[in-house]
Amino acid sequence: MNILQKQIDNELSNFTLIALESNQNLENNLKSLESRYQLSSGVLQNNFKAEAKEVFHFLNHDKHVVLLGLGKKPGFAEYLKAFRIYVHQNKNKLNGDIAIETMASPENLEWSYKAALNGVLLGGYCIKLYKADKNGCAPFNGDKITKITLQSDAKNDNWNQWIEETRLISETQMSIFDLVNSPSNKKYPQILADWAKNSGNKNGYQVEIFDKDQCEKKGLEALLAVSKGSENPPVFIIAQYLGNPGGPTIGLVGKGVTFDTGGISLKPSANMHMMKSDMGGAAAVLGTIDIAAKMKLNVNLVAIVPSTENTVDGLAIKPGDVIGSYSGKTIEVIDTDAEGRLILADGLSYIVKNFNPQIIIDLATLTGNCIMALGSAAAAMFTLDNEISTSLENLGHTFGEKVWRMPLWDIYKEDMQSDIADIKNLSGKPVAGAITAAKFLEYFTEEHPKWVHLDIAGVAYTDNEFSMNRSGTSWGIRLLFEFLKTQTKK
Ligand code: BES
Ligand code: MN
Numbered sequence: 014m015n016i017l018q019k020q021i022d023n024e025l026s027n028f029t030l031i032a033l034e035s036n037q038n039l040e041n042n043l044k045s046l047e048s049r050y051q052l053s054s055g056v057l058q059n060n061f062k063a064e065a066k067e068v069f070h071f072l073n074h075d076k077h078v079v080l081l082g083l084g085k086k087p088g089f090a091e092y093l094k095a096f097r098i099y100v101h102q103n104k105n106k107l108n109g110d111i112a113i114e115t116m117a118s119p120e121n122l123e124w125s126y127k128a129a130l131n132g133v134l135l136g137g138y139c140i141k142l143y144k145a146d147k148n149g150c151a152p153f154n155g156d157k158i159t160k161i162t163l164q165s166d167a168k169n170d171n172w173n174q175w176i177e178e179t180r181l182i183s184e185t186q187m188s189i190f191d192l193v194n195s196p197s198n199k200k201y202p203q204i205l206a207d208w209a210k211n212s213g214n215k216n217g218y219q220v221e222i223f224d225k226d227q228c229e230k231k232g233l234e235a236l237l238a239v240s241k242g243s244e245n246p247p248v249f250i251i252a253q254y255l256g257n258p259g260g261p262t263i264g265l266v267g268k269g270v271t272f273d274t275g276g277i278s279l280k281p282s283a284n285m286h287m288m289k290s291d292m293g294g295a296a297a298v299l300g301t302i303d304i305a306a307k308m309k310l311n312v313n314l315v316a317i318v319p320s321t322e323n324t325v326d327g328l329a330i331k332p333g334d335v336i337g338s339y340s341g342k343t344i345e346v347i348d349t350d351a352e353g354r355l356i357l358a359d360g361l362s363y364i365v366k367n368f369n370p371q372i373i374i375d376l377a378t379l380t381g382n383c384i385m386a387l388g389s390a391a392a393a394m395f396t397l398d399n400e401i402s403t404s405l406e407n408l409g410h411t412f413g414e415k416v417w418r419m420p421l422w423d424i425y426k427e428d429m430q431s432d433i434a435d436i437k438n439l440s441g442k443p444v445a446g447a448i449t450a451a452k453f454l455e456y457f458t459e460e461h462p463k464w465v466h467l468d469i470a471g472v473a474y475t476d477n478e479f480s481m482n483r484s485g486t487s488w489g490i491r492l493l494f495e496f497l498k499t500q501t502k503k
């Protein structure tokens with residue numbers, strides 16, 4: 014797909030998509046479009062208010078011009094969504110060359126065009142992974158769309174860089190959509206390992222995979238305990254990208270449960286099919302190192318993904334079992350459905366002990382309780398570091414992957430005490446489940462001062478405009494990518 018920038022001229026693209034904000038510039042912006050397209054004065058002003066979700070279509074010399082309303086004070090997420098929804102809904106109509114334009118004020122030029130292009134590219138995503146007939150799939154899979162032009166009169170030397178970054182992150186996000194949307198018979202731990210290996214080979218970073226034997230040798234006992242009920246062996250993925258030799262390392266840990274039945278503490282069946290997405294944390298972490306390496310970001314990353322299924326078998330761990338862990342601490346498994354925290358315990362202790370990163374961020378579809386608290390509007394964030402917390406809050410707000418901070422007070426730890434082991438994996442009280450899970454994880458971080466836990470249960474796999482049922486969102490890749498960029502400046 015050819016993507017380029019051009020000044021606005023008289024040559025009309027087959028489709029021109031123009032995004033407008035509902036602000037004090039709207040009138041002038043519409044007037045200038047009326048004169049550009051030689052329309053009678055007022056015809057756009059009378060018919061288009063630039064409200065959120067408003068779409069106005071007209072033909073000009075047989076070419077399509079589409080105005081996309083953004084409402085008041087739209088951010089990156091609103092721009093992205095407007096373009097993504099339009100392209101998604103008009104997949105079968107769009108063809109030829111497409112121009113996109115934002116009439117954002119000059120200081121918002123960069124992010125508004127990045128968001129617009131990100132939206133157009135994601136709008137072409139085709140979810141029909143396993144359909145025999147992929148007809149009517151994404152326009153970008155065929156050759157219906159020949160070219161995308163970012164048209165703007167703004168002078169800037171960085172267009173190519175913006176386009177390249179956006180093209181690359183969109184590719185990463187769509188590859189992650191596929192990974193999360195894949196069902197568990199096509200996606201087991203080794204598939205996550207293969208994805209990581211493949212990305213490492215392509216983008217020049219190192220990926221090491223511990224198979225079951227190596228996990229045993231290393232003493233990753235909590236991961237092994239969860240995997241006991243599964244025919245598909247676990248893997249422990251360690252990916253390392255060094256973009257700033259000698260500089261500090263940022264550690265990422267992602268929950269890679271490729272299917273969560275609950276184990277012997279079996280989940281009810283009604284929504285169990287959604288548990289193919291219980292590797293959303295792994296997906297975010299793998300996607301982040303992928304885009305960081307592609308963009309050659311000036312940071313050092315180590316990404317760890319403990320991956321397993323949580324299934325039912327005669328050998329599966331049973332409620333009440335006491336297991337070991339990489340840290341040497343013992344865990345009483347009250348509920349086998351609280352498996353994410355078990356494998357993350359090993360991921361976190363491993364990263365602390367072997368890499369001692371300056372910052373550690375873990376992402377996990379960890380608790381239903383997180384969804385009760387925040388729905389799919391934000392991830393729950395737990396950290397003791399106010400600076401990182403503020404940074405992630407602001408970035409999340411700007412880029413549409415919001416986080417909301419929750420407490421890590423020690424009072425929540427009392428309920429995790431076990432009589433016979435060092436800690437138990439379930440509080441036993443039907444309250445504060447996301448927080449007590451975070452307190453459990455904290456126990457395995459060796460009091461790392463810059464550890465951040467993001468519970469992404471509500472945001473990784475959601476209802477959305479782009480599929481009939483819930484589907485993967487690639488939540489976290491944009492947030493972490495932007496966060497890493499802030500770390501390169503230090
Ligand atoms: N993977 C689930 C959490 C989850 C639930 C993610 C719904 C996305 C949607 C996790 O492993 C789990 O089962 N958590 C239990 C913990 C409980 C047993 C303490 C939960 O939240 O119900
Ligand atoms: Mn579970």
Ligand code: ZN
Binds near residue numbers: 273
């Ligand atoms: Zn789970």
